[in-house]
Amino acid sequence: TNITESHFNFSNPCIHVIDLSTIHPLARGFRRGFVGYPYVYLSPGEFNVLVRLNMENFTIDTVKIVALQNVDVTLGGYSGGFVDGTWACYNPYRTFYGPVGGLRSTLPVDANRLQAYFHGRMLCVNSTGWDHDTFIRNGSKVILGNNSISSSDYRTFTPSNISPNYRGFSDAIRVGRYAYLCPYANDNHVYTGRLLRIYLGPIDIGNLIDSLIESGSAISAVVDVLDLTQVDANYAGFTSIFTAGKYLYLVPYRNANILYNGQRGHGNFVQIDMNNFELSGVSGVDMTTLTRNQIPSFADTNLRGFSYGFASGKYGILVPFYCGVFSGKSARMTIAGTKATLESNLQELDFAIDRVRPNVYKGFRGGFVGLWQGVDA
Numbered sequence: 001t002n003i004t005e006s007h008f009n010f011s012n013p014c015i016h017v018i019d020l021s022t023i024h025p026l027a028r029g030f031r032r033g034f035v036g037y038p039y040v041y042l043s044p045g046e047f048n049v050l051v052r053l054n055m056e057n058f059t060i061d062t063v064k065i066v067a068l069q070n071v072d073v074t075l076g077g078y079s080g081g082f083v084d085g086t087w088a089c090y091n092p093y094r095t096f097y098g099p100v101g102g103l104r105s106t107l108p109v110d111a112n113r114l115q116a117y118f119h120g121r122m123l124c125v126n127s128t129g130w131d132h133d134t135f136i137r138n139g140s141k142v143i144l145g146n147n148s149i150s151s152s153d154y155r156t157f158t159p160s161n162i163s164p165n166y167r168g169f170s171d172a173i174r175v176g177r178y179a180y181l182c183p184y185a186n187d188n189h190v191y192t193g194r195l196l197r198i199y200l201g202p203i204d205i206g207n208l209i210d211s212l213i214e215s216g217s218a219i220s221a222v223v224d225v226l227d228l229t230q231v232d233a234n235y236a237g238f239t240s241i242f243t244a245g246k247y248l249y250l251v252p253y254r255n256a257n258i259l260y261n262g263q264r265g266h267g268n269f270v271q272i273d274m275n276n277f278e279l280s281g282v283s284g285v286d287m288t289t290l291t292r293n294q295i296p297s298f299a300d301t302n303l304r305g306f307s308y309g310f311a312s313g314k315y316g317i318l319v320p321f322y323c324g325v326f327s328g329k330s331a332r333m334t335i336a337g338t339k340a341t342l343e344s345n346l347q348e349l350d351f352a353i354d355r356v357r358p359n360v361y362k363g364f365r366g367g368f369v370g371l372w373q374g375v376d377a
Contacts, residue, residue, distance in 0.1 A: 018060050024049050027065060030094065032171065032366070036083030043090050044068070048076030048104070050090070053128055056276060059335045064130040066149055068123075074103035075123055075319030082174035085204030087155075089124040091172035091181060099326045118186050120160025124205055129153030159196055163224070165198060171241045173248075174200070175274060180248060182241035191237035193228035195250070196339035224277060231282045234268050239321075244311040245336035248272040251309035251318055252287075262324035265305030269318070269333065272341065283339040285346075287331055293345045300348060303331050308366045309337065319367045321349070326363030328352030 020027035020042075031045025031073040035055075040292075042051040048069055054062040068075040079086065079094030084212030097103050097117045098110025103115065129149040159166035159181070170184035199222040212219060228235035238252035250272070254265040267288040273281035287303040307321035316335040320327040328351035334341050349363035 009217070016058050018053070018058070018063065019050055020063065020065075023060070023063055024065055026067070026069075027051055031078065032080035033108055034081045034083065034088075034172075036088060038086075038184050041081060041083070041088045041090075043078040043080055046081055046095065050088075050125065052088070055320050058070075060209060066125060066129060066132075071149055071154065073106075078105055078118075078123070079121060080171040082179055083180070084124075084174055085206070086127040087124045087204055087206050088127075088178070089122055089157075089172070089205060091169050092120050092122050092159075092167060093166070093169060094118050094183070104247055116188055118188075120164075120167030120169075122157045122159070122181075124155045124157065124209075125149070126153045126155075126206060148343075155206055157205070157209060157219060159197070159198075159219070159223060162223060163194065164220075165194060166223075167224070168192065169196070170239045170253075171341070173241050174245060175248075176276075177201070179205075180241060181240050182250060183268070183319065184237060184239065184253070186265055191255045193236035193238075194314070195226045195228060195248075195272065197224040198222060199224075218305065226277060226279070226282070228282060230271060231279055232284065234266060234286070235270055235282075235284060237266065240308045242310050242316070242358075244316065246273060246275050247309075247336055248274055249309060249316055249335060251306050253305055253321075263322070264302075264324040265322065267304035269316075269331075269342065271335070271339070282326060283342070285339065285342045287346060289335075290343060290346045292347055298299045300329070302329055303348060305347075306331070307364060310367060310369060312369045317367065317369075319364045320365055321365065326361035329361075 026047040027043050027049045029046025030042040030184050033040055033042040038054060038056045040053040040055055047259055050066040052064040053184035054101050077093055078090035079085035081090040093102055096114045098105030098107060098114050101107035101110050126171050132149045165186050168184050168186045169180040169181040173180050177200050181201055183192045185191045209248040220291040234255055237253055237255035238250040240251035242249050250270040252266050252268045268284050279334045288301045289299050291297050291299060302323045304319055306318040308319040310317055317334050318331040319328045329347045332347045354361055
């Protein structure tokens with residue numbers, strides 16, 4: 001639908017909608033996605049159906065799915081991911097278990113006793129795997145294919161086999177031949193600052209995993225861990241990761257289970273030098289205490305609890321979510337410099353202060369950069 005201020009124009013649509021649940025009833029409940037041109041991959045957070053969309057041909061007929069329950073019933077619970085060569089890799093986040101049936105139990109005896117479980121098993125699916133799941137549209141009815149893939153089409157990589165603490169990552173990003181997993185929590189309300197770096201090998205991660213298996217090598221040989229809490233005990237519980245220049249940036253969300261203040265979260269924005277993946281390469285600022293480069297300039301203690309972040313030019317933009325109440329306060333900082341650079345140019349924009357719709361624009365879950373200049377053609 002082409003939406004304007006006064007009418008809908010169906011002849012020249014600018015918004016296209018695909019109802020993925022018409023392909024598979026569990027193709028919903030996604031938590032983030034990632035791009036590997038020309039495809040967009042959606043990560044199943046609540047359920048266990050992988051989805052691949054074709055950006056160049058955005059129709060329901062080009063959608064591909066992988067129903068994980070027909071591959072391994074314990075797979076599921078991802079947040080974001082990355083593409084490496086022909087492999088789409090899904091970042092391990094949070095799943096659930098039952099005391100009788102275990103991971104992702106569907107047993108009736110577990111129905112009212114399921115508990116959240118932060119896991120550490122990354123899933124990578126090769127491009128050949130998407131051709132196994134087919135569906136046929138017969139009028140309004142969708143007939144599913146076998147909804148399975150062969151063992152040669154996917155790999156798993158499990159950092160929690162190195163240490164049970166290496167799990168519960170909120171996001172992931174690939175930079176060159178490395179993947180970085182963003183630390184969030186390894187148990188309910190147990191927030192972590194362990195940032196993982198995974199070497200993806202000279203070819204791709206599928207080739208790397210096969211080489212490790214053939215040689216009998218442990219995956220710890222390609223995993224480096226940086227415990228950010230050794231720099232500052234507050235550097236834990238991040239909800240997003242992005243890059244600019246030689247730096248990684250971690251977006252602050254929550255690092256303590258504090259009920260009396262309404263779970264306000266934290267505002268520690270952390271920068272890591274990828275050329276110096278050591279504690280000495282870590283710096284950060286607490287945005288709740290920083291003087292802002294605007295009028296008024298006093299520190300805003302509500303600059304915390306963000307859901308996402310991204311780079312735009314020389315700036316890092318943080319998306320507002322929850323700081324004890326749903327927040328509309330976006331933060332912008334100059335990045336790709338020293339700690340002094342981060343400290344000197346913090347600004348905020350409160351979307352909830354809107355003359356037409358006051359106190360409406362708040363509690364966002366993501367964002368992106370576009371070319372729109374704010375003026376309609």
